[in-house]
Amino acid sequence: MVMSAPDQSPDEDRILIAAIARCNNVVLARVSSARGVHEITPLDAFQEVMIGDGFIDVPLDKDGVLRRIRFVTAKPQREGGLELLPSFALELARVYLNLDFVFDFSGTDYFLLGSKDRHIRLPYPDLLVNYAGDYTAFDVISFADAANNTFDPALVQGRLVLVGSTLSSEKDFFTTPLSRFRVEASTLTGRFAAMEMGVQGSDEPGVACHAHAVENILGQNFLRHLTGLPVALLCLACSVAGLLFYLPRLNWVYGIAILLVNLVFLAAVSSIALTRWSVRIDSFPLILTSLLQFVGGVILQNVFGHKQTAMITSMFGKYVSSGVVKELIKGDITTTLEGQRATLTILFSDLRGFTAISEKLGARDTALLLNTYFDTMIPLVFAQDGTLDKLMGDAIMAFFGAPVEVTGHPAKGAATALNMISELKILKQRCDLKGMADLEVGIGLNSGEVTVGNLGSHDFMNYTIVGDAVNLASRLEGLNKIYGTAILLSQFIVQELDDRFVIRDLDRVRVKGKQTAVNIYELVGWRSTITDTTRAGLDLFEQGLVAYRHQEWNEAEQLFNQVLDKLPGDGPTRLYLARIDRMRANPPGPCWDGISTFNHK
Incomplete structure (x- = not known):
């Protein structure tokens, strides 16, 4: 309100001027000419009695x-x-x-x-x-x-x-x-x-x-405008936080979510600073930093994500299923390439007499036969979340429990072995390739602690496993030829299996390279598919094995012969009948521990 014009009633102005003079504490308003407008000031009469004036524009x-x-x-x-x-x-x-x-x-x-x-x-x-x-x-x-x-x-x-x-x-x-x-x-x-x-x-x-x-x-409660170095430090803090948390986990969904959280957080901080401490934060650089983090993260994801995808695919694409590779790429599951100790289940399989079979075939037929066999077997490993370690001629080495941690990996290894046996039977019936009808496979399974990781030289690396547990699985695979079995298990895997599997106690052995004896078992099949005749034969075998270990040769021989009536041609039974003949000729004595020692692989 500028007293720049006289009132219609001069008396009103005189009364007001007198009151202002009497109080001697009135400041009046004026309009300056700073914005190019004409200066408007109080009337001279008011200026004489006021103690000051100030512009209100x-x-x-x-x-x-x-x-x-x-x-x-x-x-x-x-x-x-x-x-x-x-x-x-x-x-x-x-x-x-x-x-x-x-x-x-x-x-x-x-x-x-x-x-x-x-x-x-x-x-x-x-x-x-x-x-x-x-x-x-x-x-x-x-x-x-x-x-x-x-x-x-x-x-x-x-x-x-x-x-x-x-x-x-x-x-x-x-x-x-x-x-x-x-x-x-x-x-x-x-x-x-x-x-x-x-x-x-x-x-x-x-x-x-x-x-x-x-x-x-x-x-003195002024709004302080936070700019310059403090804002630069806040931007730096946002950038560091982005590097530590934001960018490593960035994808479109998480990126947008974290961006929105950042913006809401900045708005909340700005609001609290304004209302509680009267500090006005220059938020534009902070918002720009968050946006640049998001855009930069997307660019980095596209640039380096392809390299990571290529690396994971080349590293694991040949070893695990495509589904596991996709999960590794997406980050849904994580692994480490550095060597580490882990308890895994190891599977070795080998074709029986394949050298003799391949000698009868040409190079082309041999390659076709092997490729057909591997095309059937390898997917069975992947189906149980297994990892293909390597192919060694006609042999397959696989393991379960890495790079993806798998619950119940002993059962998955056992299921893979049974599926390999059944699928080979189907393949032999359906495929008329030369040599296919003669294929037989032996499988060894063991569970134990191994070193797993990306192992090798600077020029050649391979995601693989090493350790005594690996060697034992390999030895078990070889023992199938002696016992006339298809799948042999160690005591370490048997104790982890559930009752879906039918297991037969075979022997206590000391394999080459091991001083400690190990109990070995045959994986006979799925409990749901075992016939009454087979079950009866297995019960008789168990009784015969007890008599054998007590050096009751006649009773053991009688029981094993009854097994052959139930299970004609049973390999372990025939092996023990041959052993009984040797034991009669050369009795082991009262200190015999019943351990079979093998000095060959």
């Missing part, structure tokens, strides 16, 4: 929001030089604090108002208004109450009073950062339904904006 940001108020403006003088004019808010605060009209602009981001002994420090060049809310944050007295003297005098005693219009016709309203996003209050509570204040929409009356500025100056 305010700069708006490009989006039309009132965020800042200038402290001073410079007015050129006719005789040369500049006159500093204070803003209305600054002049009110200066008069209220009784400070000298002296400025010290020696600081880079602040200036001092007042004398050396008594002054206040203010941000330079302008005030970023720290809005405490809307105009209702202040005590409001209507014009009618003031004119009728119906207000509480305690509301104004010793306090600054700003007089201004809130009538919509005056159009003295501004959009503030708070009012810009405020839902119109009348739609929620109807509290402004009465029009005595005349406030429209959610914009703030100009007088309230100046009141917020005065409150900031007196309370």
